[in-house]
Amino acid sequence: xxxxxxVRFRDRTWTFDxxxxxxxxxxxxxxxxxxxxVLRNGTMVTEDQHLYPGDEVKIVAVISGG
Amino acid sequence: xxxxxxGRPAVINMRQHKLALCADHYLDWFVRQTERTIxxxxxxxxxxxxxVAVSGGKDSLxxxxxxxxxxxxADGLYIDLGIDAGLDYSHQSRSKAEAFAAAHPETRLIIVxxxxxxxESIPQVAARTLRGRQRPCSVCGxxxxxxxxxxxLEEGYDVxxxxxxxxxxxAVLFGNTMQWKVGYLRRQGPVLPxxxxxxxxxxKPLCRFYERETAAYALLRGIDYIYDECPFSKGxxxxxxxxxxxxxxxxxxxxxxxxxxHFLKAREEGLFCPEExxxxxxxxxxxxxxxxxxxxxxxxxxxxxxxxxxGG
Numbered sequence: 318x319x320x321x322x323x324v325r326f327r328d329r330t331w332t333f334d335x336x337x338x339x340x341x342x343x344x345x346x347x348x349x350x351x352x353x354x355v356l357r358n359g360t361m362v363t364e365d366q367h368l369y370p371g372d373e374v375k376i377v378a379v380i381s382g383g
Numbered sequence: 384x385x386x387x388x389x390g391r392p393a394v395i396n397m398r399q400h401k402l403a404l405c406a407d408h409y410l411d412w413f414v415r416q417t418e419r420t421i422x423x424x425x426x427x428x429x430x431x432x433x434x435v436a437v438s439g440g441k442d443s444l445x446x447x448x449x450x451x452x453x454x455x456x457a458d459g460l461y462i463d464l465g466i467d468a469g470l471d472y473s474h475q476s477r478s479k480a481e482a483f484a485a486a487h488p489e490t491r492l493i494i495v496x497x498x499x500x501x502x503e504s505i506p507q508v509a510a511r512t513l514r515g516r517q518r519p520c521s522v523c524g525x526x527x528x529x530x531x532x533x534x535x536l537e538e539g540y541d542v543x544x545x546x547x548x549x550x551x552x553x554a555v556l557f558g559n560t561m562q563w564k565v566g567y568l569r570r571q572g573p574v575l576p577x578x579x580x581x582x583x584x585x586x587k588p589l590c591r592f593y594e595r596e597t598a599a600y601a602l603l604r605g606i607d608y609i610y611d612e613c614p615f616s617k618g619x620x621x622x623x624x625x626x627x628x629x630x631x632x633x634x635x636x637x638x639x640x641x642x643x644x645h646f647l648k649a650r651e652e653g654l655f656c657p658e659e660x661x662x663x664x665x666x667x668x669x670x671x672x673x674x675x676x677x678x679x680x681x682x683x684x685x686x687x688x689x690x691x692x693x694g695g
Contacts, residue, residue, distance in 0.1 A: 351629045354395075354599055361394040361602060363384040363403060379598035380550065380625050381440060381612055 320370035326353075327378065333368075340364040342374070352380050395599050398636035406603050413600045417449045417588050424573040426586040431541035433457040436531050437483070437492075439476030441601040441608040442546030444483050446589055448604055450544070451487060457544070458491040459484055462530050464523060465497055465504025468614035473504075476609040483606065493538065495530050501687055506615075508686055519615045522686065529683035532673060535583035547587040550594040553639045554624040556646055569655045572647060580665045580674040593639070594625075 321332040324342065331346060339355050339362055355362055356375040368374060384393045386405035393403035404412055420426070427433055433450060437443040437459045450457035461480040466472045477494070484492035498504045505523050509515025515522040535543040552571070559567045573591075577584040589597055601608050616622065631638045665674040668681035670688070675681035680688060 349629050349633050351593075351595060351632050354595060354602060356602075361406070361599065363393050363396040365384050365396075366392075377598065377602065377610075379441075379595045380622070380629070381442075381594070381616070 322368050322370055322372050322374060324374040324376065326376035334370060336367055336369050338364065339366050339368060342368060343376075346376070348376065353378055394603070395596075397593070397596065399593065399632070399640055400637075409599065410603055413592070413596065414449055414452055416591070417446075418453055420573065420591050421453075421586075421588050424586070426544075426574055426588060427455070427542045427584075429455060431456070432539070433542050433544050434493075434531075434535045434538065434540035435459050435544045436527070436546070437461050437480045438546070439479035439609040440546070441606070442548050442551075442589060442594070442597045444479065444546075444606050444608050445597045445601045445604070446544060446546040447483065447487075447490075448606060449600075450588070451490065458493065458540070460493045460495070460531060460534055460543075462527055463494060463496045463498070464526070466506060466613065466615065467504075468506070470611060470614055472609075472611065472614055475611070479607055479609050493534055495534060497526060497530075503690065508690075509615075511690065512686060520619060523615070525682055525686070529671075529673065529681070532581075532583050533671070536581065540583065542584045542586055544586050544588060546589055546597070548589045548592050548594045548597050549639060549643060550625055550628070551621070552587070552590050553628055553643050554621045556643060557624050557628060558620060565655060568646075569650070572650070578665070578674065581667065581672065582674055590643075591640070 321334050322337070324331040324333070324346065326346065326348070333342070333345070337345070340350070343350055343353070343355070343364070350364055354377045356377065357366065357368060357372050384396055384403045385391065386393045386408050387402055388408040389405060391405045394406050395409055396403040433455055435443065435447045435450065435457050437447055439461070447457060447459055459480060461477055463473050463477050480492060484490060505526060506519065508526070509519035509522045512522060531543055556571060559571065573587050575585040628639055663676050665676060666678045667673070668675045668684055670680055670684040673681055673683070
């Protein structure tokens, strides 16, 4: 099986087959960096970090309301 | 991106502060900033007893954690609202608060079970009252404020601390400014002083942290918090305002912080006339004794009296 970047956010999942930065990923999935934190293989990373096929990425929403 | 302090890879970049930090230095920074805010606004002293209102969410558990790390005498208060909505929401959030308390045996967690105490859950009260049918969050807020104040006073705490963050504060400020709700604007701030008529002092030690920063603290500390939103918050005005403000922040990093800080400064410099000149006289509620603006029953007691009158 080809390696992909697997991205989870709430109940959604995306896969990407190419290297990209966290910043680029957030643009691709339409999220503002101000509203989320990104974990690559369980570790929080900044927007300039690269993601590679094989990485497991979790995007955590940080905005709550009510 | 490197940590400004040690040069190791950063885990968070805060554009509004032009600051990137690694996990260890971020956690140190967060604790130091909280202490600085507590002192700056004279929220409480190390000798005072603090009651932290915990919801099981990231902000309140992060606040409790920081206060304990700073050595404050901080106990928790969890109010079980009886919200299920197919998600078992209150049970899930309560279990997060209880797990945190169990891991910190030096503290105490007080639990108020609204359905067990008053005979109805928040969704039931909301469905029964005009106020709740229009805005369930309004009933929830009313009940929580009343119960937090009651427990703080009855249990002899010096101060009640809530986990409101900068995004919460700015969303409220934005809403109140849009409608020029001067009475609310006058009272909004990091500290709401105690009132001789029966209101406990309320403080918001996380009020200068972005919501993203409190979430980062909780994640990096390994705090297990409830990730799901309250099911009743869908479509909440505060979420709409937060979305708008996030767009602004994205284009102008620091915009939210400046909005809030400059509001506080303007208020301090006399933007509004002092509250005592305009605040209506308060009266003790005939039933619970807590202060209310009109003689008779307070809004909280009116919720339950109507149920009793209906034979509930």
